[in-house]
Amino acid sequence: MSSRVGFRFVNNARFAFRNASAPFRRPGAQSFRWQSSEAGAAEQQSAFQRLWNSPVGMKTVHFWAPVMKWCLVIAGISDFARPAEKLSLTQNAALMGTGAIWTRWCLIIKPRNILLAAVNFFLGCVGAVQVTRIFMWQRNQSDSSIEAAKVIEHEAVDSVKATAEAAEGTVKKAVEKST
Template structure:
């Protein structure tokens, strides 16, 4: 038997013991997870604030605070709409676009569905698309041929990716 299986069983057993435990941190009669109420009658008696507080996606969880903090990225992207396109970073805005698109989809797959996080990621993707379009249009206006602009953007992104990869390799070699 491998040590990972022993560790996994230990973890599963300790979680089961924690769920069934009674003590100062458990409500009398509480069963299951900490966010589930023991009966429907007590859920109806809770105020709106108590339901928000005890919700599986409520104020006590990362499901609430991650979207709240991520709005700062959306606000920063919106504030960059006033900056000239030549001062914007294509890689940064491309990364924000990809992040917004990928995580918007992922928020609809995970359980519980996190609509707050999906909304902020959707707007992050929208802001990123607008900024990347501005950068592309600016660079295209500098050149006569849009094909040359696309090739220039491609080489710039590839060069930056290679630089990041070499920095990562150097950091790994240094840590070993």
């Protein structure tokens, strides 16, 4: 509350220098207001002018940051076509975390930036999809490696059995020759 009083004091002091009688006005008189002329002007502006002059309008970083950040989302979507073994888990986990954190932040800050919140939400979704693909690929690889180990074990056992049978046959032939 004290910052508002200080700001009013500065505005009134500026007005006092222009109008020498301002400090001596009667109690209850209207003070100098900056917003009275802006309110009428806002009603007369076109939709483009309101967008242009908005706190999150086209001439601010609040508009251009989300526009540029869509490139990250598009790059993530294009990675859906890449095989999961070529994707980076740390990079996609970072995209997922960044998207989640900044989506929340964009809804808290003033002015609330819905464009930036939307792009961060989709960035988090793309990261989550990629991380899920990577984990499913890794799980599939561990399952297939267990199956591969079982196949190798069976082949080794079959090979040892065949070798043992061959050795047994050779020993039987040697015993028959010697008798």
